[in-house]
Amino acid sequence: xxxxxxxxxxxxxxxxxxxxxxxPTVWDTFSAxxxxxxxxxxxxxxxxxVADSIGSADGEQMDFAxxxxxxxxxxxxxxxxxxxxxxxxxGLDPKELFERVAAAGAVGVNIEDVLHRExxxxxxxxxxxxxxxxxxxxxxxxxxxxxxxxxxxAVKLADKFADPLGEAIERIKLMEQAGARSVYPVxxxxxxxxxxxxxxxxxxxxxxxxxxxxxAAGDLAALRELGVRRVSFGPLWQMWLAEVSGRQLGEWx
Numbered sequence: 001x002x003x004x005x006x007x008x009x010x011x012x013x014x015x016x017x018x019x020x021x022x023x024p025t026v027w028d029t030f031s032a033x034x035x036x037x038x039x040x041x042x043x044x045x046x047x048x049x050v051a052d053s054i055g056s057a058d059g060e061q062m063d064f065a066x067x068x069x070x071x072x073x074x075x076x077x078x079x080x081x082x083x084x085x086x087x088x089x090x091g092l093d094p095k096e097l098f099e100r101v102a103a104a105g106a107v108g109v110n111i112e113d114v115l116h117r118e119x120x121x122x123x124x125x126x127x128x129x130x131x132x133x134x135x136x137x138x139x140x141x142x143x144x145x146x147x148x149x150x151x152x153x154a155v156k157l158a159d160k161f162a163d164p165l166g167e168a169i170e171r172i173k174l175m176e177q178a179g180a181r182s183v184y185p186v187x188x189x190x191x192x193x194x195x196x197x198x199x200x201x202x203x204x205x206x207x208x209x210x211x212x213x214x215x216a217a218g219d220l221a222a223l224r225e226l227g228v229r230r231v232s233f234g235p236l237w238q239m240w241l242a243e244v245s246g247r248q249l250g251e252w253x
Contacts, residue, residue: 005144008107011042011081012145015181015204020224024211025085025233027053028070029077036078043078044110045071047085048235059116064090068104075105083108083147088115088123094134098146102139108147109135110184113171114157122153122160125167129174136179149182149206149230150175156187165193169200176201182230191217194226204229210236 014021023042024035027049035043048058050070056062071084084106089097101109113128115121123131132150139146152175154161154168161167165185172183184206188194194217198205207223209215209231215223223231 004102004105004107007081008145008147011083011107011147012181014042014081015147015230018229020220020229020231021204022220022231023083025049025235025237026074027238029073031238032074032078032082036080040080042081042083043074044108044232045074045082045084045106046232046234046238047087049238052235052238058087060087060090061116064092064100068100071101071106072104081107081147083110083149085110088112088117089131091117094131095138098135098138098142098144102142102144102146107144108149108181110149110151111135112151112153112184114153122157125171125174128152128171129178132175132180133178147181148179149184150178150180151184151186151206153186155185155189155193165196169197172197172201172205176203182206184230189216191222191226193217194223194228198227198229206230206232208232208234208236211240 023044024040025044025046026032026035027046032043051058051062075082084101086109089111111132113123132148135148152168152171154171155164158164168185172185175183182204183201185197188197188207205228207215207228211233217226
């Protein structure tokens with residue numbers, strides 16, 4: 001576990017640096033190597049693009065063992081720390097989730113509050129924080145400086161909450177207290193929403209950006225000015241490659 005420990009410490013230090021950290025979202029060894037060769041010092045693995053790459057679907061419809069096999073191939077192919085999106089945990093208890101992800105070589109996870117295996121039920125605020133705390137405890141007991149990115153879909157699920165942004169902010173506060181090293185309120189729509197999220201916690205706030213068109217709140221410089229400290233691409237890099245490839249390949253028809 002020494003290599004895992006060193007990689008985890010590296011990723012934790014990147015998150016604690018105060019700098020804006022861009023972690024490209026990859027889905028196979030090819031995309032991972034492209035990102036590392038471009039100069040990125042850490043990566044995320046996205047469940048959505050992985051599912052698309054193996055002919056499955058997002059929403060915990062992959063077999064978790066199949067997903068972890070992809071994670072292990074990626075982590076074995078690069079020498080930078082890698083975090084894996086585990087959706088809401090695939091029904092596993094926090095300790096088993098940590099152990100299986102760490103065994104696959106990942107030193108961080110993204111954990112969301114929508115339980116796809118329960119018909120899309122959204123975890124209660126404290127319930128989600130407690131799950132994250134369980135992963136934190138398991139990692140700490142193993143001596144691994146694991147990076148948990150706590151995600152909430154409260155803004156995205158606007159019809160479920162009277163004040164979606166306010167709900168998201170309360171959730172990311174609880175996740176910080178539970179031991180998350182970064183938080184991810186998805187679907188922030190503008191600079192004001194991003195600013196409010198950033199100002200509510202002391203750890204990095206993650207936003208999803210498009211590799212070409214960036215984010216609704218602005219480009220990399222604008223996000224840095226707003227205080228954003230973590231950027232990932234979700235499925236957008238893979239989707240953009242598909243669009244560009246489709247247009248170019250079409251020229252040969």
